[in-house]
Amino acid sequence: MIYPQNFEQKIGFDQIRQLVKGKCLSTLGMERVDEMAFSDDYREIDRRLEQVMEFISILQGEDDFPSQYFFDVRPSLKRIRVEGLYMDESELFDLRRSLETIRDVVRFLRQTDDEEDEEAHSPYPALYELAGEVMVFPILIARINDILDKFGKVKDNASPELLRIRRELAATTGSISRSLNSILRTAQAEGYVEKDVTPTMRDGRLVIPVAPGMKRKIRGIVHDESATGKTVFIEPAEVVEANNRIRELEGEERREIIRILTDFSSVVRPHVPALLQSYEFLAEVDFIRAKALWGMETGSGKPSLEERQVVDWFDAVHPLLQISLAKHGKKVVPLDIELTREQRILLISGPNAGGKSVCLKTVGLLQYMLQCGMPVSMNERSHAGVFRHIFIDIGDEQSIEDDLSTYSSHLTNMKNMMKYCDGQSLILIDEFGGGTEPQIGGAIAEAVLKRFNQKGTFGVITTHYQNLKHFAEDHEGVVNGAMLYDRHEMRALFQLQIGNPGSSFAVEIARKIGLPEDVIADASEIVGSEYIQSDKYLQDIVRDKRYWETKRQNIRRREKQMEETIARYERELEELDRSRKEILKKAKEDAGRLLEESNARIENTIRTIKEAQAEKERTREVRQDLADFRRQVEEADKAAMEEKIARKMDRLREKQERRKERKERQGNEPSVQPVVKIKPIGAGDYVRIKGQTSVGQVMELNGKNAVVMFGLMKTNVKADRLERADAPKQTNTMAKATFVSSETQDRMYEKKLNFKQDIDVRGMRGDEAVQAVTYFIDDAILVGVSRVRILHGTGSGILRTLIRQYLATVPGVADFKDEHVQFGGAGITVVDLK
Known part of the structure; x- marks a missing residue:
């Protein structure tokens, strides 16, 4: 239960709702944001928060999450439930793209750590469960692909009848163009028409622009004239019948497209309930994504959620205040607050403008956001519970219609709170007991606070009344708290301190504002020296507590620094020890490698000696050297191993050089090594x-x-x-290569056979037309066509300009120009490819 009805407006949640809606991709998610509501179900809240935190991980660590084409086609699906109704081309295009998005999102969320292991776990278990029963519709996507092209237009081959109609339409249009160009050339030759005139379109019919004085020279029907009256548009009699046929064919084309769409809608109709369920999943994903983006923007997360009533928060921040201050380069002072079974009700006192109301609204807003399944801006080591009811009394609720004064509205709220609150409720009251005569107002507030405490409810209450501060000191379950104030600098610190009441600093603030000293003295005399003295004692207590709290925080900070330093030194020692072991291991490996290399070299030397028919004594000497060398390396100190190995290798090299010198001195002896003649490499080898x-x-x-x-x-x-x-x-590699090559050639041959050398982009927007022409030119270059035609129409000339600007940037385009006037003139661009 949430009380009162304007609860969200009072704590600022309505503004947060609007900010989250702005992060949605479609109306699907926006509706979910509007439907977002308070819940007291622990498992439901925990599940919602886990989904958001997993999505934050996706946004921070994954780049391939499908976040395009979140279209809401539910109205169209609901409409075609009526027999005979159908989805038009644009609706079908949106259906295809959004179904592909649903398929891709489900595939993404169902992935596991090991796709081959059936018992592998998903990295996003909450979202995996969300996508578990969602249906995707690959057959419907394939059927739509058979009907629509990649630009959302019905394909020529969507049906045999449509293919026939469009072919006849193209042939008839070409015949009219040729006839018009012939008539136009004759008229230009006889001087009836200007030389630079080209056929144009009026009311869907091809006509010739003619000066009014020459309109009788050309037999035909006048369809229109220009705004200035200097040009009339004549449809020559020779093409009237052909233009009529075009109109008939266009009507047939529209009827055939409607038939195709109607037939497809009949296929979709039985699947509408399942489709709507899949779109509810897409709406939920959009909603979760928006909450995750909000959490990333505000640094929000999920505290440790517990299935009981508790508020144990660290570094809690009011998100709206955080956003507002960030615009001015300022930061919010974070809030630490704790409500437990032993200290359920926190009574906050302190100076005006010291942050009491902000503290109250922060508690209300963050607790409400949490139970709506939204991440909250507080330290992740915080502990948060779940409350069944939240009541709030903030601000002035005067009502002329209900005859309520400020105090009456407060009492009405108190009555409802006392009626419905219990041990699972959280009450939030600002300026408790205010609005009436202080003495009776304080007494009534104390009596109400007593009832709240007896019911075991939780709450945060702000007040200035001394009797309530005394009540908190004398009763279990209620604890005082103070918003700190620096009386030396005369400024609020916006820090909550639990354990002692706070002073209102009324005298100090009045003196700072500049109230006359005699007025302050009179006020102090009226209230009595005892009150002034107790207020000063209270200020001293707060000051001393703040001093010792600062000391304690400094000690904690230094202890933490010391722990971090010790941990860093321990890590460095471990790293040094690991590095030492790695160095010794590497040195040992290097020594072993050198031993093996030395052994190989010695064996080679022995083989050479044997081949040279040397004495066996020399062979034994060389082998003895090798054995001695190996034993000395193994017994050497690890630190000096590399140096000893190097020295030993030097000695071996010196021995080899001395042997070489002896051989050179024995030049009169014949060489025993046979000289092998190497045949030079030739062709065919x-x-x-x-x-x-x-x-x-x-x-x-x-x-x-x-x-x-x-x-x-x-x-x-x-x-x-x-x-x-x-x-x-011999292997079958060549056969395989030949097979792949043949298959590729067959595909290219089939693509070339089916390639059309004309493309019609009339009616498209500029970017769509340029994209279509891009694909078309790429395909033309791929299949090796030398010339293609782009039909863009004349119109205002924007399409023609954009397409030609693109063509000028394509390296494979050799030239482009207007089509011959007989075949379409400036309405068609002919492109020659290299």
Whole structure:
């Protein structure tokens, strides 16, 4: 239960509703925002919040969420439930695109961590559940694709009859164009018509512009004249019948399109209930997305939600105040507030303009937003509960019609609150007891507060009355709180402090404003020194508490800094230890690698000695050196391992050099190594590039260069980079390649056969026409057509200009010009392709 009826307006939720509506993609989501309502069902609230938080993760971490074409076609679907009614082309176009969006959204939300594992989990479980039972309609999408092209127009081949009609229409139009151009050339030759005149369209009929004085020279029907009267438009008698036939064909075309759309609507009609359910899903996704965008914009999130009544908030911020202050480069002072079973009612006192009402509205707004399923602007470590009722009494509710004064309206609200509140209610009252004589007003407020406390209700109440502050000190369940005020700088701090009442700082504020000192003295005398003294004590207590609170916060901050520093040092030590281990491991691996390399080199040396028929004693010496070298490396200190290995390798190299020098000195001995004659590479040989595995065949040699065929690719390679190789085994690779190539050629041949060299963009908007021409020119270049025609009409010439500006930027276009006047003149652009 929410009380009163204008609750949302009082706390500012109506403004938030409008801001969220502005983030919707369509009327689908906007309706859901209007329907958003307060709930006291814990599971329902938690589910809504989880959906929003998961969508925030999608918006922050995913780039491919389908967020286009959120069209509301529900009115059209409801209309075609009546037999005989149909959806027009634009409605069918919107239906196709929005059904594709529903399909893509469901596919996105149903994805799991591992598509092949049936037990894999979705990264977005709440949204996965939302999309679980939603139907998609691939067959309907395919049927619409058979009817409409990519621009939303009915295709020529949507039915055989439509194809026949449009072909006849095109042939008749071409015949009229040729006849008109022939008549026009004759008239121009005889001087009846100006040389630069071209046929034009009037009332859907092709006519010739003629000067009024020459209109009798051309036999035909006068259809119109220009605004100035200097031109009349004549339909020559020779083309009247053909123009009539065009009108008949256009009527037949419209009737056939209506028949096609009516037949399709009959197919859709049985699926309308299921379609409407799918669009409800699309509306829910739009709604959740809008709330997620709001949450990202305001830094809102989901606190720890509990199935009980609790308010334990940190860094809570009023979102509307945050947005307003941000425009002026200011920040909101966050609110920390706690309401528990032991301290259910918070009584806030303090100076005027100190932030009491803002604190009250912040609590009301954020709690209401939370139970409407919206993210709230508070620290995520906050704890929030669920209340069954929320009551509020803020502002002046005077009513002439109901004969209510300010105080009467307050008492009416108090009566309703006492009647309906319980242990699961939250009450929010501003200026409790105000509006009447202070003594009796304070007494009634205390009596009402007593009833609230007895019922175990939760609440936040602002007041200036001393008796209520004393009541809070003396009764369990009620606690004092104060909005802090700096009396040295005479400014409000907008910080809530729970535990002590606050002073109104009436004397200090009056002195700051400039009220005469004698007036202040008289007032102090009237109220009594005891009151003034107790107020000063209260201010001192607040000041001292603020001082010690600041000290405590500083200590906490330094402790946190110290913990972070210790944690950083521990991480750095762990990193150093890990780095040390990695360095030692790498050094050991390098040493092992060097050992293997050294071993290989020594074995090569031994093989060379054997091949040179050296003494066995020398072989044993070399092997002993290797064994000694390996043992010394393994027993060496890890830190000096690389250096010792390097020194050992130097010694080995020195030994090899000394052996080489001895061999050079023994020049009189015959060489025992046979000299192998290498046959030069020639044409037809199979070769590979040194260090590579691919085998090719030498086609020809040009000096130091060779032409080699690797598979289907011929390349030039330096001859000295090649080495002989065995002929490759025969595989079916070529057969596969030939098969793929044949299939591609067949598709291109079929595309070329079906390609039409004319495109009609009349009636399209500028951007649609340019996009259609873009696809058309791309296809023409792909199939290798040398000339195409673009029918854009004359009209105001905007389409013609836009299309030609685009054509001038296409590299594959060689030239473009007006069609011959006999075939359409300036209404058609002929494009020659390179």
